[in-house]
Amino acid sequence: MIEAVGLTKRYGDKTAVYNLSFQVRPGAVTGFLGPNGSGKSTTMRMILGLDNPSAGQVTIGGYPYRKLPNAPRQVGALLDAKAVHGGRSARNHLLSLAQLSGIPARRVDEVLGVVGLHDVARRRSKGFSLGMGQRLGIAAALLGDPQVLLFDEPVNGLDPEGILWVRNLMKSLAAEGRTVFVSSHLMSEMALTADHLIVIGRGQLLADMSVTDFISANSADFARVRTPDSEPQQREKLSAAITEAGGHVLPEQDGALRVTGLPLPRISDIAHDSDVRLWELSPHQASLEEAYMRMTQGAVDYRSTIDQKAGLQQPLPPGMQPPMPVPGQGQPGWYAPPPPQQGGQPFPAPAPQGAPVQAPAGPYGAPGAPGAAPGAPAPNPYAQSAPQAPQGPAPAAPSAAAPPSAPAADLTKPEDAR
Amino acid sequence: MTATQVVRSEWTKIRSVASTVWTLSLAVVVTIALGMLISALSRNEFDSLSAQDRAAFDPTFISFAGMSLGQLAMIVFGVLVVSNEYSTGMIRASLAAVPQRGTFLFSKLAVATALALVVSMATSFATFFLGQAMLGEHKASIGDDGVLRAVIGGGLYMTLIALFSMGVAAMLRSPMLSLGILMPFFFLISNILGNVDATKKVGRFLPDQAGSKIMQVVQPPDDDTPYGPWGGLGIMALWVAAALVGGYVLLKRRDAQ
Numbered sequence: 001m002i003e004a005v006g007l008t009k010r011y012g013d014k015t016a017v018y019n020l021s022f023q024v025r026p027g028a029v030t031g032f033l034g035p036n037g038s039g040k041s042t043t044m045r046m047i048l049g050l051d052n053p054s055a056g057q058v059t060i061g062g063y064p065y066r067k068l069p070n071a072p073r074q075v076g077a078l079l080d081a082k083a084v085h086g087g088r089s090a091r092n093h094l095l096s097l098a099q100l101s102g103i104p105a106r107r108v109d110e111v112l113g114v115v116g117l118h119d120v121a122r123r124r125s126k127g128f129s130l131g132m133g134q135r136l137g138i139a140a141a142l143l144g145d146p147q148v149l150l151f152d153e154p155v156n157g158l159d160p161e162g163i164l165w166v167r168n169l170m171k172s173l174a175a176e177g178r179t180v181f182v183s184s185h186l187m188s189e190m191a192l193t194a195d196h197l198i199v200i201g202r203g204q205l206l207a208d209m210s211v212t213d214f215i216s217a218n219s220a221d222f223a224r225v226r227t228p229d230s231e232p233q234q235r236e237k238l239s240a241a242i243t244e245a246g247g248h249v250l251p252e253q254d255g256a257l258r259v260t261g262l263p264l265p266r267i268s269d270i271a272h273d274s275d276v277r278l279w280e281l282s283p284h285q286a287s288l289e290e291a292y293m294r295m296t297q298g299a300v301d302y303r304s305t306i307d308q309k310a311g312l313q314q315p316l317p318p319g320m321q322p323p324m325p326v327p328g329q330g331q332p333g334w335y336a337p338p339p340p341q342q343g344g345q346p347f348p349a350p351a352p353q354g355a356p357v358q359a360p361a362g363p364y365g366a367p368g369a370p371g372a373a374p375g376a377p378a379p380n381p382y383a384q385s386a387p388q389a390p391q392g393p394a395p396a397a398p399s400a401a402a403p404p405s406a407p408a409a410d411l412t413k414p415e416d417a418r
Numbered sequence: 419m420t421a422t423q424v425v426r427s428e429w430t431k432i433r434s435v436a437s438t439v440w441t442l443s444l445a446v447v448v449t450i451a452l453g454m455l456i457s458a459l460s461r462n463e464f465d466s467l468s469a470q471d472r473a474a475f476d477p478t479f480i481s482f483a484g485m486s487l488g489q490l491a492m493i494v495f496g497v498l499v500v501s502n503e504y505s506t507g508m509i510r511a512s513l514a515a516v517p518q519r520g521t522f523l524f525s526k527l528a529v530a531t532a533l534a535l536v537v538s539m540a541t542s543f544a545t546f547f548l549g550q551a552m553l554g555e556h557k558a559s560i561g562d563d564g565v566l567r568a569v570i571g572g573g574l575y576m577t578l579i580a581l582f583s584m585g586v587a588a589m590l591r592s593p594m595l596s597l598g599i600l601m602p603f604f605f606l607i608s609n610i611l612g613n614v615d616a617t618k619k620v621g622r623f624l625p626d627q628a629g630s631k632i633m634q635v636v637q638p639p640d641d642d643t644p645y646g647p648w649g650g651l652g653i654m655a656l657w658v659a660a661a662l663v664g665g666y667v668l669l670k671r672r673d674a675q
Contacts (some may be wrong), residue, residue: 045510045673045674048510048514049513049514049517050510050513050514050673050674051673051674052671052673065514065517066517066518067517068517071514071515071517072514072515072516075514077511077514079510079511079514080507080510082506082507083506083507083508083509083510083511084506084507084508085431085435085502085506085508086506087434087435087436087437088431088434088435089434092430092431092434093434095427095430096427096428096430096431096434097427097511097512097515098427099423099424099426099427099430100423100424100427100512100515100516101423101515102420102423140511
């Protein structure tokens with residue numbers, strides 16, 4: 001059990017973590033999410049007693065880490081897989097860590113086998129790939145057979161087999177009643193691995209709930225409704241009828257409708273009553289990624305922008321249309337429709353979902369051309385201090401395919417120079 | 419958490435990196451080779467010396483001439499032993515495993531110092547005997563007054579230099595910064611301060627100037643140094659203690675970066 005109370009860390013005038021309180025319970029995998037620079041690594045280092053909190057405290061089993069009796073046998077951590085002397089062999093690296101905690105050398109060979117590094121155990125870790133380094137780091141965390149495990153980005157650089165292995169490892173460790181605390185940027189991975197989520201942004205707690213609760217609280221599940229393409233008036237008719245019945249309709253780029261606020265059978269009934277044929281009526285559940293993006297969009301420190309390529313592009317010949325932006329780029333609040341409880345206002349312009357770029361958009365689906373502000377993004381109830389995402393051509397909401405660019409001065413990352 | 423566990427772990431660490439072997443063997447080779455070379459040159463020069471210089475001729479001290487360069491390798495050894503932890507990030511794993519940072523630091527220092535002591539003593543005796551062999555008829559004998567003290571002192575001197583570097587590296591953390599300060603200081607600045615008349619009175623209280631007094635057997639006639647051989651080594655030990663205390667206090671209070 002890890003317990004943080006009012007945890008705060010300041011570096012000079014930059015506050016990396018502010019007033020963070022949470023509990024990580026045994027017997028479950030707890031995911032630790034947040035944008036780059038949100039304070040995840042700083043929090044992990046404070047848990048391990050490497051950094052002293054500016055205020056508040058964090059305890060493991062009731063003790064601050066530095067007072068924990070026989071700490072390395074109780075807590076294992078993977079903080080930075082590259083934190084290895086490159087000239088030392090994998091086995092010697094683990095052996096020196098094992099000897100620190102009085103763990104017999106036999107155990108070193110055991111964990112080397114567990115992580116699959118037996119064959120390279122006596123090779124210098126300098127030549128290790130990212131994935132091998134990650135396995136070495138995991139081996140170090142497992143050395144003491146600890147009850148509490150912390151992993152910072154454990155699947156970075158692992159191959160699919162390795163990712164599956166880590167996922168099953170986390171789950172089995174949790175199933176044995178251990179406390180497992182994992183940070184990751186890979187939402188799909190978290191959705192599969194974690195039972196519980198702690199989300200922070202700008203060093204503050206955004207959410208502390210189970211994965212299923214998190215998804216349903218931060219995203220609107222919706223129904224996709226498609227009427228026959230040949231009869232646009234049917235779509236108008238159905239939109240009006242659904243709105244009248246209390247649902248919310250959001251046109252999609254390819255002509256389908258996104259309906260929230262009404263159960264599927266009710267939509268079918270309304271269509272039947274208004275004498276509209278349906279080609280599609282499908283439920284759509286938002287992914288963890290969408291829910292996460294929605295929650296943290298106000299708390300992203302390092303946001304990628306559209307590449308303007310100023311001065312690098314030939315002027316367009318007269319009569320040529322500028323290329324359409326890819327949906328999602330440059331439009332904050334694109335990921336999912338606003339949650340139902342905030343749905344009173346008219347919907348912001350389109351929320352195209354994975355539709356291919358098509359030249360002329362339909363009457364509903366004018367894609368957010370640069371400069372066209374897509375309405376007010378849904379306010380994030382948690383991030384009061386977050387400035388409104390700037391509108392216009394520059395900002396692009398981060399997507400899974402294009403994560404925010406590397407932080408310029410990430411204060412949560414250890415740097416000797418600092 | 420017992421100190422013996424940390425000591426065993428530190429021994430594994432220190433013997434499993436190549437830099438240990440390289441820096442220490444460089445210190446041995448440079449000290450002995452340069453000592454022999456200068457001893458051989460001094461023997462040839464002896465006949466052309468003035469009577470005053472002959473009176474101040476100190477065969478023991480001459481055979482230790484290589485230490486001025488050999489100590490630089492010792493500095494590199496001391497700096498790398500400590501700052502490797504920081505430059506690789508291993509310090510986080512180490513301190514996570516040993517939350518008692520004092521135990522961690524002093525166990526590390528104990529292992530590295532013990533190793534440095536063994537190597538330094540061997541170097542000191544080797545460079546003395548080989549240097550005397552080069553000096554021929556002008557040589558000193560180990561049984562002469564003060565010579566054994568000088569030879570043992572030479573070993574202690576090199577050990578203390580290494581330990582001082584470890585303390586500085588524990589304060590500065592970065593290997594480049596530590597070496598960038600220590601190397602020019604011991605190679606140039608200290609020598610300049612110790613030889614320029616205006617700064618001589620201050621310069622001779624610097625760690626290497628004070629410490630090297632222990633290797634002198636024959637007092638130069640115009641010598642007005644206010645401390646003796648052991649006093650000089652004591653001054654050096656105070657410098658070392660200050661560096662170690664500084665390193666300990668900073669490690670204790672600072673975030674482990």
